[in-house]
Amino acid sequence: MVNTGQSRLDSDQYDDFNAEHESMDNLQKVSLFTVRGYGSSKRYQLATGVLGLISAALLMAVIGMAIQIKGMGVSQSSLNFTAVRSELKLLRDDRVRLKAVMDSLQHDYDKARSDRSLLQAQLDRESAMSDRLLSQIKTLEEQKKREDVRVLQLVRSCGRCPPGWEVMNDTCYYFPTSSGIPRKGWDDAKADCIRQGGNLATVDTLLKQTFLVGVLRVLNSEGFSYRSGFWIGLRQKDTEGAWHWTNGSSLGTGYWMDGEPNDDYGYEDCAATYPTVNILKSWNDAPCRHPLKWICEKEATATS
Ligand code: BGC
Ligand code: CA
Numbered sequence: 001m002v003n004t005g006q007s008r009l010d011s012d013q014y015d016d017f018n019a020e021h022e023s024m025d026n027l028q029k030v031s032l033f034t035v036r037g038y039g040s041s042k043r044y045q046l047a048t049g050v051l052g053l054i055s056a057a058l059l060m061a062v063i064g065m066a067i068q069i070k071g072m073g074v075s076q077s078s079l080n081f082t083a084v085r086s087e088l089k090l091l092r093d094d095r096v097r098l099k100a101v102m103d104s105l106q107h108d109y110d111k112a113r114s115d116r117s118l119l120q121a122q123l124d125r126e127s128a129m130s131d132r133l134l135s136q137i138k139t140l141e142e143q144k145k146r147e148d149v150r151v152l153q154l155v156r157s158c159g160r161c162p163p164g165w166e167v168m169n170d171t172c173y174y175f176p177t178s179s180g181i182p183r184k185g186w187d188d189a190k191a192d193c194i195r196q197g198g199n200l201a202t203v204d205t206l207l208k209q210t211f212l213v214g215v216l217r218v219l220n221s222e223g224f225s226y227r228s229g230f231w232i233g234l235r236q237k238d239t240e241g242a243w244h245w246t247n248g249s250s251l252g253t254g255y256w257m258d259g260e261p262n263d264d265y266g267y268e269d270c271a272a273t274y275p276t277v278n279i280l281k282s283w284n285d286a287p288c289r290h291p292l293k294w295i296c297e298k299e300a301t302a303t304s
Helices: 002-071 081-157 186-195 206-219
Strands: 165-168 171-174 230-236 243-245 270-273 283-286 296-299
Touching: 081 165, 081 206, 165 206, 171 206, 186 230, 186 296, 206 270, 230 283
Parallel strands: none
Antiparallel strands: 165 171, 171 296, 230 243, 230 270, 270 283
16 A cells, blocks of 8 residues: 555656656756747837837827917918918018009109199299289389370370470479489479479469369379378468468468378478378478478460
8 A cells, every 4th residue: 555655656756757857848948949039028028118108108298289289379271381372472462562552652752742843833933923913013003094194184285284294274283203203302392393484383272272182192102191292382481370372472271181280390381282082181281301292383375
């Protein structure tokens, strides 16, 4: 029995030994033929792990960027370069068109400016010409007035008065209205009338007063002023207030302006008549040395 047991033990041990031996051989074989394969597998596993980690990290990064891009509002279309390029071309075309429009407007503006200065120059020339014409018209109107009076004088006098003298009934009157004839004091005016065969006018009737002031108003284009007076043959000599005509007669009715004669400053001794609106109030006493125009009279020649 023991033997059997022993034998059995031995047999088992033998089997175990063989198995162990066989496994050792196998192991040896494996080590001999599969050492390299065994090592590569481990590295492969390691590399796979690392690559997995990298892939995961990259995936995370891509997802992160996508989220970021989406967050920045960048649309897919704006990233479309073709669309952007065509948009850019449209913008360039617009820019060229706008530049052309701007150049054309600038050209129009420059032209308008130059037209404006031409028109302004023309306007200035025409204004100057208009001023010249107006002044010529005024001169011609004054000339015409004088000519009218002259024609009237000739017609009315029928040759009884010298040229430039006006006739009224049997008296010729002279008004040195021309601007070429300077104003004179009363004495010089009287001397001029005497030189022409007459004397300063005596205005001793209403008819004469009305006639003379009427003529003065036609002749005078400047309106009333104390400078527009005409000496008449009336003067006060020794006694204040004693007015006498050059023919020696004393003053009857006087056609004084309101408030005259006032002997202004105490030395107004000569009388002048003026182209006043009120024909019956046209006289003023003035200083005899005042330079004024004057009215001469002389007898008209008898009609044949
Ligand atoms: C006065 C007249 C005076 C005249 C002299 C006027 O202001 O009213 O009375 O004869 O000046 O020019
Ligand atoms: Ca006076």
